[in-house]
Amino acid sequence: MAEQARDQNGSRLTERGRATRERILRAARDMMYVKGIAATTLDDVRAASGTSKSQLYRHYPDKDALVRDVVELQAAEVLERHHQLLRRLNSFRGLERWRDVVVERNALQNGAYGCPLGSLASELADQDEEARKVIARHFATWEGLLEAGLVRMQDSGVLRPDANAKELATGLMAALQGGYLLAQTAQDVQPMRIALDMAIAHVRTYAAPAEDGRVPEVGALGR
Template sequence: MDGTKITERGRLTRQRIIEATGEQILASGIGGTTLDTVRAATLTSKSQLFHYFPHGKAELVREVAEWEGRQLWEAQEPEIDDLGSWASWERWRSRLVDYYIGRGRWACPIGSLATQAALTDPDLERAIAASMQAWREALAAGVRRMQEAGTVDKTADPDRIATVILAAIQGGLILSQPERSAWPLEAALDSALAPLHMAINHEDR
């Protein structure tokens, strides 16, 4: 939708629809989220929904994916653009745990969408894959900065470490959800970050 043709009130309504849809997808999945359930949750009419999302549910879900991706990235800033010291990694870890657990988000929106996208929308699948790749590349870049600083063993594989970290986040959240506790996610992250302790310069901590 052309953002130049929408009023501020309309922009707020559109954003409210996106956020409510995101919550429904986290709770019920893409398949369990319909335009009717979105209408009921947001008290909007069918004509309103198609005014803001003329291509229907597929467009709405893609907008949710984009919004959730921005939210996740912003939650990791500014550390996601640094990660050149152990202190930066610790701050990044704390921000990430707070984003998920502190806000009561017991699942990763991007991870949840990734597991369902292949069954619903190839374009959405590609968009989410690109988002996950960008996340992995940012983490790998941080590992390389640590290597350049001499705080991580130069033989370590940054891409492999970044992949392990992402897998730990997704797995840790799955274990944290039924317990309603942060410790499984924290434990998974700590294990995934263990390679960064190799050849660490204690003055850099």
């Protein structure tokens, strides 16, 4: 049986209580993504979520507790989205389709605000060691989704056996995060697309030649 949700005092939450906490958390997530953690106050969150002070402090007695849950929410949503994009990745076309989806999603806001998880890391990594470790684990999971896809490409004969899937996944993740930052600064997703294109081009240097000398394309993402 699933553990029932509880407030910060350990009391079980009613359905109404769970809805209130969810409203607070999502309001905080949206504000911290746009304004940043430091610029978002508990009063801001209370006003945006339409909750009273007593409701807010029942669920989140301090900002640190709220930030921890925001990190978990952002990570869960980012990882689920990329899991859906990458769970059947086994081709170069699949990598290109993943690139297209992340670039097009970021283009909806002209690159503003950066990566939902990376923006939290940039504020917390040097200020909160525990938060840094948590975010690092989430990034490792994210990178692992890419690595698993690259391993499938090796298993399918698309990549050579000597390709280091872990290192290539790190390169793709670095291009993605660097692309987010450049797009945020330029308010234009073109630098992000260029960074990912170059990372994918590097992966292509490990393509396994087919008998006719052409690069094999086995499967595709999301079919």
